Amino acid sequence: MTTTRTYGQFCGLARALEIVGERWSMLVIRDLMLGPKRYTDLQLGLPRIPASILSSRLNELEQAGVVRRRVLPQLDAGLVYELTEYGSELDHIMLDLGLWGARSLGYPKDGDVFTNDAAILALYATFQEEAARGVHVTYVLRHSDSLIIHAMIDDGTLKVSGGDHPAADLVIEPQGPELIDLTTGNLTAAEAMATGRVRIEGPFEHLELFTKLFHIPPKPEIEDGLALH
Amino acid sequence: MTTTRTYGQFCGLARALEIVGERWSMLVIRDLMLGPKRYTDLQLGLPRIPASILSSRLNELEQAGVVRRRVLPQLDAGLVYELTEYGSELDHIMLDLGLWGARSLGYPKDGDVFTNDAAILALYATFQEEAARGVHVTYVLRHSDSLIIHAMIDDGTLKVSGGDHPAADLVIEPQGPELIDLTTGNLTAAEAMATGRVRIEGPFEHLELFTKLFHIPPKPEIEDGLALH
DNA sequence: CCGGATCCTCGGTGATACTG
DNA sequence: CAGTATCACCGAGGATCCGG
Numbered sequence: 001m002t003t004t005r006t007y008g009q010f011c012g013l014a015r016a017l018e019i020v021g022e023r024w025s026m027l028v029i030r031d032l033m034l035g036p037k038r039y040t041d042l043q044l045g046l047p048r049i050p051a052s053i054l055s056s057r058l059n060e061l062e063q064a065g066v067v068r069r070r071v072l073p074q075l076d077a078g079l080v081y082e083l084t085e086y087g088s089e090l091d092h093i094m095l096d097l098g099l100w101g102a103r104s105l106g107y108p109k110d111g112d113v114f115t116n117d118a119a120i121l122a123l124y125a126t127f128q129e130e131a132a133r134g135v136h137v138t139y140v141l142r143h144s145d146s147l148i149i150h151a152m153i154d155d156g157t158l159k160v161s162g163g164d165h166p167a168a169d170l171v172i173e174p175q176g177p178e179l180i181d182l183t184t185g186n187l188t189a190a191e192a193m194a195t196g197r198v199r200i201e202g203p204f205e206h207l208e209l210f211t212k213l214f215h216i217p218p219k220p221e222i223e224d225g226l227a228l229h
Numbered sequence: 230m231t232t233t234r235t236y237g238q239f240c241g242l243a244r245a246l247e248i249v250g251e252r253w254s255m256l257v258i259r260d261l262m263l264g265p266k267r268y269t270d271l272q273l274g275l276p277r278i279p280a281s282i283l284s285s286r287l288n289e290l291e292q293a294g295v296v297r298r299r300v301l302p303q304l305d306a307g308l309v310y311e312l313t314e315y316g317s318e319l320d321h322i323m324l325d326l327g328l329w330g331a332r333s334l335g336y337p338k339d340g341d342v343f344t345n346d347a348a349i350l351a352l353y354a355t356f357q358e359e360a361a362r363g364v365h366v367t368y369v370l371r372h373s374d375s376l377i378i379h380a381m382i383d384d385g386t387l388k389v390s391g392g393d394h395p396a397a398d399l400v401i402e403p404q405g406p407e408l409i410d411l412t413t414g415n416l417t418a419a420e421a422m423a424t425g426r427v428r429i430e431g432p433f434e435h436l437e438l439f440t441k442l443f444h445i446p447p448k449p450e451i452e453d454g455l456a457l458h
Numbered sequence: 459c460c461g462g463a464t465c466c467t468c469g470g471t472g473a474t475a476c477t478g
Numbered sequence: 479c480a481g482t483a484t485c486a487c488c489g490a491g492g493a494t495c496c497g498g
Contacts, residue, residue, distance in 0.1 A: 005471095005489090008277045010337040010406075011347040012354060013259050013323060016330025021255070023490070030242050039461055048237045050491050055462055064333065065448070078460060085449040089329060094242060096322050101245025103315070104293065108239040118240040125241060177239075219294070220314040234470090234490090252471075268480050279472045284481060307479065 019064045024049050025057050026094065029083065032067065033091055034117055036082035045115050061087070099125040103219040107177050119149050120160045126183055126214040127158045135213070137206060140168040141179070153213060170202035172210070183216045248293045253278050254286050255323065258312065261296065262320055263346055265311035274344050290316070328354040332448040336406050348378050349389045355412055355443040356387045364442070366435060369397040370408070382442060399431035401439065412445045 007014040020026055024046065031037060031045045042054060058081055061067035066087035070080050083090075098121060108114060119141065133156045140150045150165035151158060172179075178197045181187035189208040192198040200207055236243040249255055253275065260266060260274045271283060287310055290296035295316035299309050312319075327350060337343060348370065362385045369379045379394035380387060401408075407426045410416035418436040421427040429436055 006338075007253075007256065008338075008341055009256070009275075009347065010334070010341040010343040011256075011259075011327070012329070012331030012334055012351060013327035014256060014330070014347075015334045016326045017255055019330065019333060021250070021252070023250070024236075026246055026250070027236065027238070027240075027243060030240075040459085046238075048491085050493090051462065052464085052492095053490065056489095086332070089449075090326075093322060093325050093329065096325070097245045098240070098242035100241070100318060100322065101243070101248065102241030104248060105239070105241055105244045109235075109237075112237055112239040114239040118238065118243075122241060220318075277472090279474090280481065281473095281483085282471065285470095 019066060020061070020090065022057065022060065024053055025061065026097075028054070028057050028061065029066065029087065029090060030094055030098075030121065031117055032081060032083045032087070033094060034120060036070065036080040038078055038080050042081070045117055047113055066090075095121065095125040098122070099216065102126070102216050105180065107180065114143070114147065116147060116149060116162045119143065119147060120162065123149070123151050123160045123214060124158065126216055128213055128215050129156050129158075131212045131215075132156045132158065135209070137170070137209065138165055138168045139206070139210060140165050140171045142171060142173045168202070170200055170206035170210070172207065173199040173201075175199070180216070182211050183214050184218060185211070185215070248295060249290070249319065251286065251289065253282055254290065255326075257283070257286050257290065258295065258316065258319060259323055259327075259350065260346055261310060261312045261316070262323060263349060265299065265309040267307055267309050271310070274346055276342055295319075324350065324354040327351070328445065331355070331445050334409065336409065343372070343376065345376060345378060345391045348372065348376060349391065352378070352380050352389045352443060353387065355445055357442055357444050358385050358387075360441045360444075361385045361387065364438070366399070366438065367394055367397045368435070368439060369394050369400045371400060371402045397431070399429055399435035399439070401436065402428040402430075404428070409445070411440050412443050413447060414440070414444070 006018055020029060027046055027049075028042060031042055037045075039054070039058075042058075043049065043051065046054070058067060058069075062069060065084055067081050068084050070082060072078060072080060102122065102125065132153050135153050136155060138150060138152045140148065142148050148164055149160060149162050150168060151160045152165070175197050178187060178192055182189065182192060182198070187197070189204070189211050193200070193204065193207070198207070235247055249258060256275055256278075257271060260271055266274075268283070268287075271287075272278065272280065275283070287296060287298075291298060294313055296310050297313050299311060301307060301309060331351065331354065361382050364382050365384060367379060367381045369377065371377050377393055378389060378391050379397060380389045381394070404426050407416060407421055411418065411421060411427070416426070418433070418440050422429070422433065422436070427436070
């Protein structure tokens, strides 16, 4: 069943990869980082994962002590999967790895899914704690009718959740993937407004603040491999 | 050739996994973290990787801007692979992931390889910077005749290299995998000495210091999944 | 409807051998 | 030394079916 292919190395990284390095495993963990989910919710967030693979991964992760299945107390509420404490300690690693990968992300390809959870985690990963000291502001990001999240910044801390927020200081409605350009610095807040690529409800200064609070560092250019210095 | 299987998600983590998430990729990166290596050196550190896979992975990683191939200036010195700046920015993530996995590592299985590089990275990953403030000490770890490394601690900074060090303050010769137990706290320095499981040359206090400088936190116990609190 | 198990196909993996 | 060629096999991926 779970043959648990090994690397044959006495090495922490090799062990980690044996546990969470299988295809889809880390994306399952990503989806569980924001809270317990049931099997079908996981399938919604990972549309391309075959049911049999999801089942295998959940079993392997449970075996390794990363994920736990829990029967909900409410009657007929079914089963949820959640991270154990050990699994939760992957959180900052996943955020860092996600931020590293975001620098090679580019624009969404046709057919790419963009989930609520991915948007929420993107904000956590790109959050600049230092820039948020003393700041109190609430944003609502409306990518589409079905993809709405809000972020509350409260003196260096960040809390992001799905859904709307009635008392947001600024509502941001990107017309496409311009938030990427805003957070990388490829697009300034003023340009985004001038070209109509981002619509806002609220004071403009809060949009400028947003670009300071959430930032993706640029990917280094490819250096010349033949430099002899 | 490199079909570059995708996840179909607009997500930094998914992108990162498309780049470095294939089987063996991260272990190749691990071996390049300590400096440029040639193809055959990579094979030595990864004995179970098929040559064709190593070749594919190196090409994929080069394509993604993580690895660069460089022709050595010296005549006939051949070709080396090294991390680009972008690839080097995975360093802390690999160390963190390796430390996470080390907590599930246990003892080496029969046939496991334990390379110089893995030993060096283990020290970096487990290093307690705070405990090393004001400390100046040099260790030599002799696991076997062919696996010798030395670690130099210099006021909060650590430098580990392969090979011996003539002026070490303490030489540690574990008789087996007891260094794991020492760094997890399962075995105290005094017990290790009393039971003869570790031989040292130098003052005993430096062994106690060692257990403070390098530490693997315990893996949390599996909680009861049915707790209703 | 939830939570899978089962069957089938295809391509990546892994072992061995061989070449510039 | 640095790979490519060939091939068996098994895990991924897709669809369908099954028990509660």
